[in-house]
Amino acid sequence: MAKKPKIAFFDFAGCEGDQLQIANLEEALLDLLGHIDIAAFREVHTGDTGGPYDISFVEGSITRPEDEPRVKEIRDKSKLLVALGACASIGGINCMKNHMPESVYREHVYGDKARWYPTYAARPVSAVVKVDAEVHGCPIDRGEFVRIVKELLLGRTPWIADYPVCVECKIAGNICRYDMGRMCLGIVTRAGCNACCITEGAHCWGCRGLAPHANLDAARYAMQDRAGFTREEVQDLLRMYLGFSQATL
């Protein structure tokens, strides 16, 4: 590599938890820094040395009118644009509001100042500009992030898991939540997190979005008809992260 690639981080509607994950990489981050130049990274230092950028990581979803020109400008200045974290890659929890009336969520968030803050249905970055790669998760998996960056630096197409969390859950040797009378979205959610929530004793909430080929009818059959959960329980779980999916939830 002749010149170090220039990398930048930008955030939209989200909690910056993904950039925090990266800042928390510590050792590995320092090693990575040997290969790259960081132009903008609010979580670590202030300022932006300006574009053009080789790789831009964009965190957060697009949910206000002024977000659109900004993300388009970032796109124009970036060779590669990578969506970072669930809000950016799938819309994430911001999309819960997409299932509520606008007046309700605006008042909930901004109270009597609601009319000063125009927002609309939340969308992933890919709904507005072309996205070259996605780092899934809420928050992202640090190990996966490092691997994806290494693959991008080597000029390879990053490998992204294209099967459901169940695969990694079986690899981990966990007891399936359904065997414990619990619900779990691992059956339709894209893997890549090593089924960490299940391994830690919880269940999958779907934060990495739907796996390609996810069969939602079969999932409803598993959750409602077989496991006996109500339609509302299933809907609540599905809408938590998957709100932007084109499927009827």
Add this chain to the structure above:
Amino acid sequence: MTAYTVSMEHIPPLLELWAKEYDVHVPVRDVDGFVNFSPWRPSAEIAWDYDVAYNSLKRFFLPPREDLLRFDLAASTAEPVMEAPLQLLFGVHPYDVKAINQLDQLMDQGTADVNYRKRREATVLVALTPEHVSDLAFWSSVGADSVDIGFDMYFTRISPSSFYVEVLSPKGEELLLARGELPRSTLPEREAAKRKKAAIRAKADKNGISFPWKQTPKLMSRHWDSPLWRNKARHCLSCGSCVMVCPTCYCFDVREEADLDLKGGRRFREWDGCMLPSFALVAGDHNFRPEARDRYRHRYFRKGKYIFDKIGELGCVGCGRCVNACTTGIANPMAVFNDLWEADNHES
């Protein structure tokens, strides 16, 4: 086969002795009642009466993720990686031994899988006659109720305080007698072990495929176009659980990851399976089995025909793990084979 009679109190000190040399794993029940092979500790309570271990034992020979190579990008060189800890699996049911025997044959076909071989050779298998049969199991109907190769010792409980132990290999004999001579079993003890095995087989016979299992390959050939495949696959999540948990499934994917300095890296394999959509995806975005129906059918053909064509046994030992793992309840080979058999009989 030589057989010794071993008393219950002799076993913990034996395990302790073995654990000095081997990673010893025994069936242990967790707080929720699920049994898994876990590292033996002096305090471990062995689940003698378990019906099926939640996770299959293939992970001891074919770990879910295993490094195969270390490579150096600058020098364009690579070194094989082979890890094979000495391990002893204590209390393996016959159908699971059978599954390992199948893997032994299949992994040796074509280019022998050296990583698998190494781990297998570093393993001592101690079989155990089951005391209970899982409601979902059907092993006695697929020829997996007894096994006469593949293990080093075979324990059968013949009284609350004693076991009839057959030894098959010199290693097994050496390990069993590691704390001194043991009494050879008497004829009545051998009879007691036989009765015990017959009794558990009788229990297992209550659930099973309803026809002689050797007919399955022919049955499958007649049903390539059955409507059953599409009907069932409607509920398929393509989640891969059924093949991940299966003790006889051995498919894997090979990937690579560079080190942080981007100068070298490792090649590793990871469990994969034919129920996952990308399994049959090849260059040019062509997928040999694009639809859930294709993949669903393929798995049963593997279980009921293709493996039989290779080794003369069904690719299913009837452990019932896939039946339990499938959250939509469609992964049951016994149910599928029986449905197809019935369809034939209704037609004729």
